Amino acid sequence: MQFCIRDDDTSFFTSPEQLERAYGDVTPWGPVSLAVVPFHRAGTSKGVPEAHRGRWSVHALHGNRALVDYLRQATAAGRYEVMLHGYHHDEPDGHWEFDRGDDLTRRVADGRKYLEDLLGVSIRMFVPPHNAIGREGLRAIANAGLHLGGVAGVRGGWPRWSARTWRLWLQLRRWRIGGGVGVPWVLDLGDHREIAGNAVTPVSISRVNEAGFAAALSVDGVFCAATHYWELDVPSLHPDQPTVRNQLHLLIAKAKTSPGVSWRSVGDVVCAPGAVL
Numbered sequence: 001m002q003f004c005i006r007d008d009d010t011s012f013f014t015s016p017e018q019l020e021r022a023y024g025d026v027t028p029w030g031p032v033s034l035a036v037v038p039f040h041r042a043g044t045s046k047g048v049p050e051a052h053r054g055r056w057s058v059h060a061l062h063g064n065r066a067l068v069d070y071l072r073q074a075t076a077a078g079r080y081e082v083m084l085h086g087y088h089h090d091e092p093d094g095h096w097e098f099d100r101g102d103d104l105t106r107r108v109a110d111g112r113k114y115l116e117d118l119l120g121v122s123i124r125m126f127v128p129p130h131n132a133i134g135r136e137g138l139r140a141i142a143n144a145g146l147h148l149g150g151v152a153g154v155r156g157g158w159p160r161w162s163a164r165t166w167r168l169w170l171q172l173r174r175w176r177i178g179g180g181v182g183v184p185w186v187l188d189l190g191d192h193r194e195i196a197g198n199a200v201t202p203v204s205i206s207r208v209n210e211a212g213f214a215a216a217l218s219v220d221g222v223f224c225a226a227t228h229y230w231e232l233d234v235p236s237l238h239p240d241q242p243t244v245r246n247q248l249h250l251l252i253a254k255a256k257t258s259p260g261v262s263w264r265s266v267g268d269v270v271c272a273p274g275a276v277l
């Protein structure tokens, strides 16, 4: 089974210290894939510090020199993978950036090239802000040759005329009806691949993620833990649940100790030949 960690919302507003506090003791064991926003607009996202929220000003990543230096170094050392996380992330009219729009192809191309040149990396994965993607967004990333962090599904833009769509739909439906938890495979949509994220957040329940991990192990599949560095120390909304950080570390401990688990970047897991539906 393959294990990976996806962390969303690194942007101009992120400090190297925040990422070190989150992953300094994690990346010696395996890589963390960071979904990075190239030009963050200071809207309503919780990844934006409160003092900037609602100003709608745009902040390019290169304005944070310390972070750029840190990311260049740490990605070169194999500690992080860089993924594209939208372009502005927040939109003033309240719609999700990659849900719809006629500018998405340009945003994907420009955002990707900017991050690749700035950080000296090559990008294989796109993670939509707020996990929201529509038909146009999906087409934009597929045209760019990127894969999706998340599962779009039929409502999120899988082509309805495609036999492949309905074969996957049926396979996943059978898996769920049979009591299967999560989506423990990489999904091949023909023009791109998708990998489900298992949310590790203040609303998540440890037992559910542990069941998802066990399911992935049982089918020699994939498990991607999806979290945010900025909320690792936020207490769970459920009084009986560990903090977000502890929930993540429970999964990491399983990845380290379960036989047959290989821990790789999200892009490596998605591009690997095995465990593809």
Ligand SMILES: [Zn+2]
Residues within 6 Å of the ligand: 008, 009, 085, 089, 128, 129, 130
């Ligand atoms: Zn985000």
